[in-house]
Amino acid sequence: MGPEAITGDWAAAMQKAQAELLRQWTELGNAWTKAGAAAGAAAGAAPSAASGGPAGGADDIARHFLRQCEQYLGVSRSLWELLGRASSSTDNEQRARVFTDGLGGLQQQFANLWAATPFGAASVAATSPFNPGAAAAAVPGMANFSMPGFGMPGFGAPGVGAPAFGLPGFGMPGIGMAGFGAPGQAASAFNMPALGPTRESQESMQRLAQLGMRCAQAQLQVSGQWNDIIGKALRELGERIAPRLKSGGAPASMKEVYDLWVDSAESVYAQAARGAAFVQAQAELTNSLSQLRSGQRELLEEWAKQFDLPTRAELNSIHQQLRELKAALRR
């Protein structure tokens, strides 16, 4: 099979496949929405575990399913095109060489795929598995960029009377956020001595900003680990396929190439995930996210207290008292 057999037709076929996926997904989503609305009306309550519906609803499952299918098409296409180019050579040695050399060019694409995948971004490549979801809202540089602490609900909202980052009514300092993308400048800005009546609040904000930077740095470390894993996985894939190309054979289908890719990636990941560098990077991201989350909550509570709104600390105090009362009753 030569490359001409796959290049032009692929684009059209992919477009058609994507359009069909979208159509099916829309139909499925509509059906599920109707079914969910009917069931909700009948039960008068939100779906629960007892309802028998899947976690997050069938639409979540279907969404994930379709995303994987789309990624499968994308990954397989790149690999398949490379295989096509390699197979077009009549010299077996060259077939293998073209393939293994070409794999290096796919590294960024694969790394991006994993960093961008909705599952991966939420739980593996872009965040800590022990703090899923936090990074997407917390780590600068990510697609859904939202600064920790500075995008909190209510801050800067009309009617509250507080500008987004100035917040004089709440004693918040006017920390300039422009430098956040430049760690050196930001670091010095966040280390400025806090002065005046609002110094305690200033320090809180500075601590939070520093935690945000720590998260960002941890994120970079984790991303670097993932990039290494993807690179090694591609080399592993080359080592699995090249001998077959060299002997005149080739994988029989896109699915076979895809499965070989997954086997290669898992094999490399299993080693890397046990390594000190990966463990340390992941732990640092998790631990910094935990502290960031706590810092965000403290700031929110300070704000809530000014309106005499209930806070988590207050509720925790009540839970503790209840616990002690129950223990006393049992005695």
Place this chain on the structure above:
Amino acid sequence: MSSPLEELGELQGKLTQSLQALQAASEVTFGCSEKDAVYSEDKLTLYRYRPLAASAKLPPIMIVYALVNRPYMMDLQPDRSLIRRLLELGLDIYLIDWGYPDGADRYLDLNDYINGYIDRCLSEVLREHQLPSATLLGVCQGGTFSLCYTALHPERVRNLITMVTPVDFQTPDNLLSRWVQSIDVDALVAAHGVVPGDVLNAAYVSLMPFRLLQQKYVDLLDTTGSQAQADNFMRMEKWIFDSPDQAGAAFREFSNWFYKENRLLKGTLSIGGQPVDLRRITQPVLNIYGKQDHLVPPAASTAMQSLVGNSDYLALGLDVGHIGMYVSGRVQRELPQSIAGWLQRR
């Protein structure tokens, strides 16, 4: 090499079939055996399953499931139900359903679960049967709890059965444990209060991310042509991600004491101020583990033998992984008989 266009065409066909089957599978249910709530407290409910056969006249079994997943895996569907098979053999089965902890449960600790909830549920079983002791069947983390409970209250446990139960939390092949060693669990719990089930889901799928986040769904194209397969897939999918939030204090103690400090293995564990000495376990012990288990590696479980003070210890290794222990057809055929036979001989 096949034509990519042909393969795409096939893919489209499979996709249509799979989506239709998945759509219909949204109505799938789980939990196939009839049961009655006999005790409840806070979020937990103790169930007693209705008999399906004449009584084998053996002491009742109380199943202590893990906190980290839902116990309906033990009774998923008629052909995948360890509970159903045990009922068909005339055994009397109780099960603790821990429910879904929420923010009000953040201070529940291991003492509350082990010396509190488990003890009171067992009291209910013993009162109903007018017996001084019953059989405990602990599953995964629930097996660890059962070991602790039996060591603390040996007079109330006649036989102990543990399934996929970790005892040594630091075996070299335990990737999850390797990760946890560097995690600041105190900070994690402080940040969340009640640790979200999604945290656990993310950690588990991260153990094999390419397979569990991607390939599993791609493979659906080859397996969900039939409605039955789609139903099975959706039931499993539901169970895997239906992870209750974790009471913060209990999560912190379990992570720190068991995973990071390995106290159960080292004999340094105390619950509620009482030392947990596994040598006090002198009743018969059946320890069932999966030879392919990546969550609770075999060595993590079989370490039990050298710790319990009992010569009547049987380790039963099955050639399955962690989840296969609940759903494998072979396990469904063989394990219930093994359990019933082991109990009858004691």
